[in-house]
Every structure is written in C-alpha cells, then in structure tokens.
Amino acid sequence: MTGQESSWAGGGIVSPLYPWRYSPAVTALAHWSQDFYPQLGEQLLAETGVDPEVHVTGLYWLDLDDEAEALAWARREGRPLSVVGIDEAYRSVPVLGPGFSHAVYMAEVANVRNPRLTRALREALLRMPNVTLREHCAVQGFLREGERVVGVRTADGELRADRVVVAAGAWSGELLAGLGIELPVEPVKGQMILFKCAEDFLPSMVLAKGRYAIPRRDGHILVGSTLEHVGFDKTPTEEALVSLRASAIELLPALAEAEVVKQWAGLRPGSPEGIPYIGPVPGFDGLWLNCGHYRNGLVLAPASCRLLADLLLGREPIIDPAPYAPAGRGSL
Structure with a gap:
C-alpha cells in the first residue's frame, strides 16, 4: 500500500531535528521543501479533500x-532561530x-500529519489520467538489455519503461544488490x-x-x-515504550497521567551523512535513484522529487544536483 512505511511512521516535523548538524546538501533540499510545504498542503486539500494538516507551531530546542x-x-x-529566555519558554x-536552563526557538517550523499527507498524495495520483498505481505488487528484479535497464520483474509480470526510478526507502540497497x-x-x-490530550495542551513542538x-x-x-x-x-x-514514555514525562510531566x-x-533508509542519492x-x-533520505525523508521529499524531475526532463535543476549524484559515491 502506498505510503505505509517510513513515510507513514515518522513524526512529520518539516525540519531536520538539528538542521545545523547536517551538510549543506541536506540544508539545500530542506530549505526548498520547507518553503514549499504550505502551498503543497493547500493544493492537496483542494484537489483531494484530504487535509495533510500542515501545522505551523514553531520548535523549541532545550539545553543544547x-x-x-x-x-x-x-x-x-x-x-x-534565536535564543529565548527560559522564563519566556515556560510562559509559552x-x-x-522543570529543570531546563536555556532554549532556542524557530517560529516558522511546521509539522505535517504524515499519514494524511500520504493519503492525499495517493488520492492525487489516482486522479491523474497518465498515472497507474500498482499496489501489493512486489518487485522481484530488473529487466536488462545489455547495459540498459528496461523495466522490472514483478509478482504480476514484467513492467517495461524507458526509465526506472528506485525509490524503495530502506529496501533500496537490498533491491539494487540484485544488479x-x-x-x-x-x-x-x-x-x-502517541498520547491524546486536550487540543490546546501543547502549543509548540519541543x-x-x-x-x-x-x-x-x-x-x-x-x-x-x-x-x-x-x-x-x-x-x-x-524497552522502547518505557524509554519513550520516560522521555515524554521528562519533557511534559502531565503526560504521566495520559x-x-x-x-x-x-x-528509516539510513545512508552516509543522511545525504540522499538522486540521479x-x-x-x-x-x-535512476531517489533514495537514502535517512531521518529527513518527509522534509526533503518535495525538493528531492522536483530535483529528480528536473534531471529526468532535462530542465534547469532547482539546486545543484552534484552532491546527490550516485556517481562517485561509495562503490558507484
């Protein structure tokens, strides 16, 4: 089923958790996508009736x-991003x-309800006359003619194409090993x-x-x-439940009663430095590849897809594609 793996499971923050710890390659994709998400949410709601809930709350980082x-x-x-007094953070x-001593805050950070986002994207694809969505159709390998990849073998037979794009998330490496x-x-x-609280319980991400x-x-x-x-x-x-619940209560003590x-x-599709392979x-x-986004798949997705489309169609790319090119990275 479309969008049922890491796209569904993640938190949906439209930012890397610590954006300053990433390379300029990740930053470039993230900035383009962050600026694009509000209009994407509006467009998908208008086209499909499914609201991805792009929710601008801002984000507090505590005791960095x-x-x-x-x-x-x-x-x-x-x-x-700016320093805020800890008293101001507690008022907000x-x-x-208790116990936090300093905070920084970024006001424009949003989160998106990713299961609804993937549902909206699926609905949008189904409405496109030139798109066929094949679900529950496992890819078993690639079709080759000489040095050229001309399609894939699936549980339902062969599918041929001028270009084949691998965007299989955590399974991408395993799939390509067959070649x-x-x-x-x-x-x-x-x-x-996941907890359920009052609608006004938490005004910002923390x-x-x-x-x-x-x-x-x-x-x-x-x-x-x-x-x-x-x-x-x-x-x-x-073990994870105990650990996550303890972290939740340390951040927000009222969750002890929730x-x-x-x-x-x-x-997640883990990759070196979290830099995806696009090209x-x-x-x-x-x-072609569009995979390996590690912890930032949701925030990097719009820019990654646009960049891939630009390269496939021979258009001027939105950003420099060189850092993401598979050629010269690892054994490629």
Missing part, C-alpha cells in the same frame, strides 16, 4: 550542547517539565508513541536530549524516537 553552532548556522543561512509552553550494486542504504528502526514531542491539531501528541540497527525488524518493544494510545515502529546510476543506462 552546541547552541553557538546552531546560532552561527542560522545567521549564515538566514533562518529565524506552560506544560514543559551487483553496493548501495549503502540500510534499515534503521525508529519507534514512536525537543531535548534527542527526543521530541509534536502536537497535532486535535490534541494527539507524538513522542519519538529510537535509533536502532536491527535489520528489517519492525516489532515495537517494551494514556499511550499507540506505539509503532518504522524503518542516474553510472553503468546502468535507464536506472
């Missing part, structure tokens, strides 16, 4: 060890737990828990010690996430 680096990055990139987020391509994209498990709380418009609060290298295992664990509505796990694969004419 690298606050100076964060502020230097913000000045360099022109992003509205009264439910915040002898060693792509360093591997599954990295992340677990989340992040401390690598864990975050994200408010939805209807009062649901997401808390995440773990970082586990356990292969393709997506089983939620009691019921955990749901716990789940997803598999043609050398030595395999007709084969």
Whole structure:
C-alpha cells in the first residue's frame, strides 16, 4: 500500500531535528521543501479533500550542547532561530517539565500529519489520467538489455519503461544488490508513541536530549524516537515504550497521567551523512535513484522529487544536483 512505511511512521516535523548538524546538501533540499510545504498542503486539500494538516507551531530546542553552532548556522543561512529566555519558554509552553536552563526557538517550523499527507498524495495520483498505481505488487528484479535497464520483474509480470526510478526507502540497497550494486542504504528502526490530550495542551513542538514531542491539531501528541540497527525488524518493544514514555514525562510531566494510545515502529533508509542519492546510476543506462533520505525523508521529499524531475526532463535543476549524484559515491 502506498505510503505505509517510513513515510507513514515518522513524526512529520518539516525540519531536520538539528538542521545545523547536517551538510549543506541536506540544508539545500530542506530549505526548498520547507518553503514549499504550505502551498503543497493547500493544493492537496483542494484537489483531494484530504487535509495533510500542515501545522505551523514553531520548535523549541532545550539545553543544547552546541547552541553557538546552531546560532552561527542560522545567521549564515538566514533562518529565524534565536535564543529565548527560559522564563519566556515556560510562559509559552506552560506544560514543559522543570529543570531546563536555556532554549532556542524557530517560529516558522511546521509539522505535517504524515499519514494524511500520504493519503492525499495517493488520492492525487489516482486522479491523474497518465498515472497507474500498482499496489501489493512486489518487485522481484530488473529487466536488462545489455547495459540498459528496461523495466522490472514483478509478482504480476514484467513492467517495461524507458526509465526506472528506485525509490524503495530502506529496501533500496537490498533491491539494487540484485544488479551487483553496493548501495549503502540500510534499515534503521525508529519507534514512536502517541498520547491524546486536550487540543490546546501543547502549543509548540519541543525537543531535548534527542527526543521530541509534536502536537497535532486535535490534541494527539507524538513522542519519538529510537535509533536502532536491527535489520528489517519492525516489532515495537517494551524497552522502547518505557524509554519513550520516560522521555515524554521528562519533557511534559502531565503526560504521566495520559494514556499511550499507540506505539509503532518504522524503518528509516539510513545512508552516509543522511545525504540522499538522486540521479542516474553510472553503468546502468535507464536506472535512476531517489533514495537514502535517512531521518529527513518527509522534509526533503518535495525538493528531492522536483530535483529528480528536473534531471529526468532535462530542465534547469532547482539546486545543484552534484552532491546527490550516485556517481562517485561509495562503490558507484
């Protein structure tokens, strides 16, 4: 089913968790996408009737060890990140737990309800006359004619195409191994828990010690996430539940009285430095990649798709495509 893996499972923050810790390649994609998301949400709602709920709440980072680096990055990139007094942070987020001593805040950060976003995107695709969506149709390998990739073998037979794009998330490396391509994209498990509170319980997203709380418009609060290298295992664990609940209560003590509505796990497509592979694969004419977004798939997605489309169609690319080109990265 479309959009049921990491796109569904993530928190939906329209920003890298610590954007100043990433390379300029990730930053370039993130900035383009962040500016694009509000109009994307409006367009999808108008076309499909499904609201992705692009929810601008701002984000507080608490007790950062690298606050100076964060502020230097913000000045360099022109992003509205600033120091706020801790008293001001507690006034803005009264439910915040005690003991935090300093905070930085970015006002324009949004979150999106990613299961609704993927549902809206699916509906939009189904309405396009030139798109055929094949679900529950596993790809078993590639079709080749000489050095050219001309399609895929599936459980339902062969599908041929002028160009084949691999955008298989955490499974991309495994799929490409069938061609002898060693792509360093591997599954990295992340677990989340969900609480239900009053709609006005948490006015902003908050992040401390690598864990975050994200408010939805209807009062649901997401808390995440773990970082586990356990292969393709997506089983939620009691250990993660205990850890995430403890982090939730440290951030927002009132959650001690709230019921955990749901716990789940997803598999991120881990890649070196979190820089995705976007572009043609050398030595395999007709084969293209758009994968390996690691922890930032949702925030990087609009720019990644636009960049890939620009390259496929021979248009002027929105940003320099060189950092994402598969050629020269790893064994490619």
